[in-house]
Every structure is written in C-alpha cells, then in structure tokens.
Amino acid sequence: MGSLVEELAGALGAGQVSTEEELLARYAVDQAPVLDFQLPEAVVFAGSVTDVQAVVRLCAAHNVAVVARGAGTGVSGGAHASRNCVVLSLERMNRILDLNPDDETAVVEPGVVNAALNEAAAEHGLMYAPDPASFRSSTIGGNVATNAGGLRCAKYGVTRDSVLALDVVLADGSLIHTGHQTFKGVAGYDLTGLFVGSEGTLGIVVAATVRLKYLPRDVHTIAAFYPDFRQAAAGVLAVGRARVQPAIMELLDGGTLAQLDDLHGSDLSSRGRSLLLIQTDGFGAAAEADVVRSVLAAGGATVSTESTAEAEQLVELRRNSRGVEVDDEYRVGEDVAVPRSRLVDYVAALEDLAATHGVSLKVVAHAGDGNLHPTFWIDRQDSAVDADAMGRLNLALDASINAALEMGGTITGEHGIGQYKLRWLGLEQAEPVRELQRRIKELFDPAGILNPGKAI
Amino acid sequence: MGSLVEELAGALGAGQVSTEEELLARYAVDQAPVLDFQLPEAVVFAGSVTDVQAVVRLCAAHNVAVVARGAGTGVSGGAHASRNCVVLSLERMNRILDLNPDDETAVVEPGVVNAALNEAAAEHGLMYAPDPASFRSSTIGGNVATNAGGLRCAKYGVTRDSVLALDVVLADGSLIHTGHQTFKGVAGYDLTGLFVGSEGTLGIVVAATVRLKYLPRDVHTIAAFYPDFRQAAAGVLAVGRARVQPAIMELLDGGTLAQLDDLHGSDLSSRGRSLLLIQTDGFGAAAEADVVRSVLAAGGATVSTESTAEAEQLVELRRNSRGVEVDDEYRVGEDVAVPRSRLVDYVAALEDLAATHGVSLKVVAHAGDGNLHPTFWIDRQDSAVDADAMGRLNLALDASINAALEMGGTITGEHGIGQYKLRWLGLEQAEPVRELQRRIKELFDPAGILNPGKAI
Numbered sequence: 001m002g003s004l005v006e007e008l009a010g011a012l013g014a015g016q017v018s019t020e021e022e023l024l025a026r027y028a029v030d031q032a033p034v035l036d037f038q039l040p041e042a043v044v045f046a047g048s049v050t051d052v053q054a055v056v057r058l059c060a061a062h063n064v065a066v067v068a069r070g071a072g073t074g075v076s077g078g079a080h081a082s083r084n085c086v087v088l089s090l091e092r093m094n095r096i097l098d099l100n101p102d103d104e105t106a107v108v109e110p111g112v113v114n115a116a117l118n119e120a121a122a123e124h125g126l127m128y129a130p131d132p133a134s135f136r137s138s139t140i141g142g143n144v145a146t147n148a149g150g151l152r153c154a155k156y157g158v159t160r161d162s163v164l165a166l167d168v169v170l171a172d173g174s175l176i177h178t179g180h181q182t183f184k185g186v187a188g189y190d191l192t193g194l195f196v197g198s199e200g201t202l203g204i205v206v207a208a209t210v211r212l213k214y215l216p217r218d219v220h221t222i223a224a225f226y227p228d229f230r231q232a233a234a235g236v237l238a239v240g241r242a243r244v245q246p247a248i249m250e251l252l253d254g255g256t257l258a259q260l261d262d263l264h265g266s267d268l269s270s271r272g273r274s275l276l277l278i279q280t281d282g283f284g285a286a287a288e289a290d291v292v293r294s295v296l297a298a299g300g301a302t303v304s305t306e307s308t309a310e311a312e313q314l315v316e317l318r319r320n321s322r323g324v325e326v327d328d329e330y331r332v333g334e335d336v337a338v339p340r341s342r343l344v345d346y347v348a349a350l351e352d353l354a355a356t357h358g359v360s361l362k363v364v365a366h367a368g369d370g371n372l373h374p375t376f377w378i379d380r381q382d383s384a385v386d387a388d389a390m391g392r393l394n395l396a397l398d399a400s401i402n403a404a405l406e407m408g409g410t411i412t413g414e415h416g417i418g419q420y421k422l423r424w425l426g427l428e429q430a431e432p433v434r435e436l437q438r439r440i441k442e443l444f445d446p447a448g449i450l451n452p453g454k455a456i
Numbered sequence: 457m458g459s460l461v462e463e464l465a466g467a468l469g470a471g472q473v474s475t476e477e478e479l480l481a482r483y484a485v486d487q488a489p490v491l492d493f494q495l496p497e498a499v500v501f502a503g504s505v506t507d508v509q510a511v512v513r514l515c516a517a518h519n520v521a522v523v524a525r526g527a528g529t530g531v532s533g534g535a536h537a538s539r540n541c542v543v544l545s546l547e548r549m550n551r552i553l554d555l556n557p558d559d560e561t562a563v564v565e566p567g568v569v570n571a572a573l574n575e576a577a578a579e580h581g582l583m584y585a586p587d588p589a590s591f592r593s594s595t596i597g598g599n600v601a602t603n604a605g606g607l608r609c610a611k612y613g614v615t616r617d618s619v620l621a622l623d624v625v626l627a628d629g630s631l632i633h634t635g636h637q638t639f640k641g642v643a644g645y646d647l648t649g650l651f652v653g654s655e656g657t658l659g660i661v662v663a664a665t666v667r668l669k670y671l672p673r674d675v676h677t678i679a680a681f682y683p684d685f686r687q688a689a690a691g692v693l694a695v696g697r698a699r700v701q702p703a704i705m706e707l708l709d710g711g712t713l714a715q716l717d718d719l720h721g722s723d724l725s726s727r728g729r730s731l732l733l734i735q736t737d738g739f740g741a742a743a744e745a746d747v748v749r750s751v752l753a754a755g756g757a758t759v760s761t762e763s764t765a766e767a768e769q770l771v772e773l774r775r776n777s778r779g780v781e782v783d784d785e786y787r788v789g790e791d792v793a794v795p796r797s798r799l800v801d802y803v804a805a806l807e808d809l810a811a812t813h814g815v816s817l818k819v820v821a822h823a824g825d826g827n828l829h830p831t832f833w834i835d836r837q838d839s840a841v842d843a844d845a846m847g848r849l850n851l852a853l854d855a856s857i858n859a860a861l862e863m864g865g866t867i868t869g870e871h872g873i874g875q876y877k878l879r880w881l882g883l884e885q886a887e888p889v890r891e892l893q894r895r896i897k898e899l900f901d902p903a904g905i906l907n908p909g910k911a912i
Binding site: 158174180193196337440 | 556557558559560561581582602603605609610613614616617630632633634636637638639640641642643644645646647649650652653654658669670671673693696697699700701738739740741743744747793794795796797822824825826827864865866867868869870871872873877881884885886888889890892893895896897899911912
C-alpha cells in the first residue's frame, strides 16, 4: 500500500494525497449509521478528469478499491470506506463548466454544490430542480450517484429527470461520454440512466450535463394544521383528487413539530398535532392555492395563508428538519415510499408500530411522492433503564420496512441502498433481478474495485 | 422451421399462429423505409404472459429470432422482420389491468393503445402524458420500446419519465419485474430505464406500470404566423427567455403549411410563411398565453388567439402532419434534435441544404424540445426527368444529420435507431460506448435472438 500511496502522490501532486489520521477518519464515513468502520488507506483529492483517471488506473493496478465521494452527506453509507480502500474526493472539481440560458442546460463538474448551481442558474431565471435537504452542501456528483430526490420532485422530478449526459471514468480508467446535450434523445441504450443512482459502483461521474427548469414567478405557501396525523395524510389525497400539482407537499407529524419547537423556539405544536405544508408555484400559483385551501379546510384542517416571511420560515424549518437529531436520543430512521393511496394506512401502521414496540415516533414525508422519513426514537435517559431500547427500535424499524413493502412500496425512495440498506434489498427485489444487477456490475467492473459492497 | 411453427401452434392454439402469406407480408415491416425486406416465418399473436414466455422459449430452443411488435407504427424499422424470424405481435394483450386514480398510476398490458389509456384516465381527470403523433393507434408497449416522445414532452416528459415499473420476459423465457409502484424509488440499478427505448433487444415488455398526470383544467392555444421560418424559430427562443413553459410548442414551415392546405382545404399559407403553434395549459394557462402573445408579437409574428374550434383544428392538423405524405413524391425524413439555442441556425442550415441540393424541404418540429422532423422531397414528375433525384435527396439528408451533430445534436430525438438509423449511429456515439452497449446486449441475450440487428 505504501507503494500505491507514493505512486498516487507522484501522479497527482503531494497536496492531493493524504494519509493523515484525522483526515482519514473524517473521510471514512458519510452521514449514515456505521456498521463496519474502516479507515481508508489514503484520501485523494482529484482536481481534474486526468487525476481521476490516474487514480483509477493506479488502484486497478494494485487491485485496491476506490470509493468516490462528494460532500459525504449521504445517509445510506454509499460513501463509507471499505477495507483497504482509497477514498477519492471530487470536492475540488467544483467548476460550472458551462451554463447556457437559451439551451436551459448546464455542464458541471461533480463537486459543484447543488446550491451553487442553483445560484448561478437563478441569475438567468432558471433553477436546477432536484433539491435534497442537503442542497446547501451536497454535490451534483453525489446527487447523481444516489439519484437524489428532495422536496419539489412530485412536480419537477428527481435527479434522473434532470440529467441529460454524463462523462464517466470506467473501472479501467477510460473516459466515456453518455447521453445527449439535447432535451430529447433516444440513440442506443440509456447508459446515462444506468449510471445515475449506481453509487459509484459502475463508474465515476466526472461531469454532468443537466437540464434547468424555469424559476417560478409566483409562489404561494399554505400551512394546514390538523388535530391528528391520519387526517393530515388524508389531506394529501384530497389535494390529488382536486388534480392540483403542488411544487412542495410536506407532511410533518406531532413529534416533528415538537422537536422543531424545542430547537427553534417556534410554536407549531400549539397550532395542531400535524402540519401539511404546501407550496404552489408558477403562473397558476394563486389559483391553485385557492383550490388547495378550500379542499383542506373541508377536510378538517385549520388553514392559514402565511405571510411571505412566515411561509419562508416554515419551509426553511422543514428543509432543516433533517439534521436536527440530538445527541440525547437513540434513533433509527428510514426512507420508504408507498403508493399515494396507502399514505393514510401507512401512517396509521407507523403509529401502531411505535405503540406496540414502546418507542417514540416522528415522521416527515415528501407526501406528494408518498415518500416518508419515519424516525423511531427513545430518550437516552430512558434507555439507561432499558437495556433493550435499541432492540425495540430495530424491531419497529424492520416492521416499518415490511409494512411499506406489503403496501406495494419500496425500501428507499431517495436515499439509495448504499451499505446500510443492503440487508433489506432482498425483501424488495427477487433474486433473478439482483443477479442481473450483479452481472451488470461485473460487466462494468470485473475486478470489483469501484465502491465494492454497495448499492446492489 | 416447420417443426417450430407446429410447436408454437401446439403451445398457443392454432388461431394464434399464422403463416398466411398476406399476413406475413403485412407483419414484415413497420412504417419505416425498408432496406432489407424479409418475410417472417410466422406471426404469433400472444394473448398472455405465458404465451410470450412459451414463444421465447421455443424460439430460443430453435435458435430463431423473435421480433416483438405492437401496432407497427414505428418509423425506424425497429419492428422490421429479420431473416427467418418469428414476429411476436402483442396487440391482443390490450387490457388495462389496473387504474388507480388515488395512486395516479395504471398497470397496462403492452398492446393497450395510447389513446385508450388516455380515455380511461380522462374519466378520473388524469392523462398519460407521452403523446406521439401515432397515439390513436400506437401501443404503450411500442411507446416503451422506442421511448416515444410527442407534442407535450417539453413540459410533461417522454415515455421514460412516465414509466415506473415493467414486467419483462427475458431471452431465456423467464419473467422479471423491475422498478417500483411508487413515484420515487432508487433501490438498485435502473433496469427499468435500460429496457425503455431498447426496442425489444434486451427483453420483451409484457406489462408496464405508468404514472399518470393531471388533465389540465384550462388550455389556451396561440397561433403565430411569421413571414419566414427563421423568425418563427427565433420565437421559440423568445418564449423560453420569458421563462414560460408551454405544453405544446410546434413549428411548421411553409412547405408543411402548403401541404396541409392541399390536403385539408385550409388557408394557412395565406396567413404566413411559417407557423408557431403554442398551447399553454393548467391553472396559469391564460396568464402564460398573455406573456406568449406579447413576446411573439414583439418578434414580428401575427398573433391570433384562435377560437376553441379553430385552435383544436390547428393542433389536430399538426398531429396529423405525419402521415400526410403522398404517393407522388420521393422523400426522405428525419428526427434530429439540437440544443435549443441552435434552432435558428439549424433551420437556416436546412434551408441552405435544400437549395444546395436542389430539393424541396418541409419541416415540422417539436420546437420546445429542439426536436425537428425535416423532410426533403421532390415531385415524382420531376424525378422522371432527373435520374439522380434520390441521390440528391440522400445527400441532403446525410448533410442534415451531420449539421445536427455538429451543433451538439442527436440523430434521433424520439423515433429510435431501429434498423434504418444504424448507419448514422457511429457518427454520434464513440466506439467504446457502442461496445459497452453490445456487451450489455450480450449479457441479456447471449444467443442474440431478441430483435437482432436493431437499436445499437
């Protein structure tokens, strides 16, 4: 391994290769639970496509795994270091190479932060639509690797829907270009789609051509408070039945409201036991908001039209509701999605599961997509008198996964399988489908050096 | 072969297998130009998934190619029979298996006609968005096989964007299920996306779960006539700069208008040399139409707000502008796409090419997508005195393809490579990318029995 590190430093420049203990530890994991902590042998900071090619070639020659990484904000362990690996950080490849306001496209290096692209696009009345909660720090490369979702997917689509073309370094160090610079294009197989969401296991994305959408002229935010969670979930269906497509439709349960109040001094809990937060946008935003308000009021909600500042604040609180976890809790959380018609049933199942297993529950959901992030938790203080707290949390978690699958759902709506969710993948996908994916992996990466043990 | 036909008839029932000459000829080709006419050995009409599995297994055992086919409305030869093949028609598998208005999804057999699904969805205020010109006769299976586009893709996406899950019969006759029933889902590699657009070369789609969108409440149609084609193309960019997203944005040149007038007795040509036909829809349709009208008028258009009947008729004429080709012409046509900023340049290049090669030109374009269907043509009467007419047409055609590629475009925006466009694929995709696709094909279909010689 010493020899590989020396060769890497020789190929790239000493400032781009580190074996410093503190740095190795920081780059050993992303934000997911850690099942099998491994320190990488080295962290390499690529500055160019040529750097990435050199790293992959050297690692291939030494048969050493390469774990590519953006900002490390993933929550499924897709960027966790594997044994004896080299972590390849793409953070420094952070240039917007092109942004053409007439084409409504941009070409970016993988380390460009989502928010930075959005800022650049906004100058031209455009936006990059996928907006994961981590958008202020996560990179386009990481978003592509996980096919990231976000708040406004129901209307604007997920990462896949915004990616037109990719430059990818393959396992042998060669560089290919997939896709098309145009909005439409159907020449050959959809290799671009195959790389999106493949978590760096098939190749390393070194540039992406993305489609931009129009920044909406008008935005209306509606806060609907409900006396209970199931009624709030029913509100999502009611808006759907009115055939209105909001840009954002977020569901927050009582546990989440209480926690936000604790952390931010807000008074959300006093207004209801559950919040359905809806934004309509575009030329029809006001008319759509009118329909939404009347539909929700008819369903038992206390509907308030927020002033602009309050509305912004509520959406901001929601965007920040990931990352508010506090150190005095044990918790497990997930990312299931269910068909929309099952939202109320699933929310009811979650509440029943929490009661059955004697754990607390909080849920936020991208409800327009049927994508829920339930968290089961327990105070660390309680757990001191209850040795089996983690056991009960995990039972509730597993049961919540099974309930989603029984309702026709998926174990991951937007976070990816990574390393953490591999244990459930066999519950969702039949063996022949998994085997097909293993064979695709083998075709792209016969030596298995690209992010081994992830995604499939 | 006699033995295979007997075995097929035995496995499926005599009424499902035909070797009748007239039928073989009808099922030998789709609507593309024919380069290499082959009669199939038999045409098989599958009625169920089990039928499809039986056909694939028997053909595999006899090492005979299977060409799957929907309505045969493709224009790239993706469904042309290959030598000694069995044509597998999926027309009879035409049931809508499920349509859940709360989930906003439908599960359909491959032979369901696009318009039939839309009719069923409309009862619930929903629509299936992809709307190829052939929507009244083409099937969802065929649309999936070619990743079909249509008029409203710029706003609502192409077929890929509406497909959530697939049931697929593989080359060994086994059945797999890919994707998810939910709007979002990122478990494993995107096999669904790999099958969409693969033209029956990787597997045979026997069911699709599709997402439905909301039928717009309000629709406004704007007809903008221009004195020349380049100005009309510039209008597309002007609407984009106003950051308005129409549902439909179709560009028709003078040649197309004249032909429509000839065929339908309309007076379009008297109103201008080019037509930009725009529909806005949804709650903001009226406000968007106002912006569009003022932007286009400022760009030199004569803008009329059509009455509803006239508007419907114009869109109808446009939808029918494919299929108006007449027998007294020689013609070649294409399906390129260019980045939007190059629309005006590309339209100018087409006009120059037509002049250079002494051929007539007509163009319709899904202009919002930069997707153009130019046709070069010449009267049969002229060609009688000009032996090289077809030669000149083909020179113009090849030059138009090259011009699109030089502008960063693609050789096929929505029709697919099929058999007809294979000759140009090497101009667009580098050899390593083509080789990767060949290896994927080999992985899925090692014996090469699924629609050989197509797509890649």
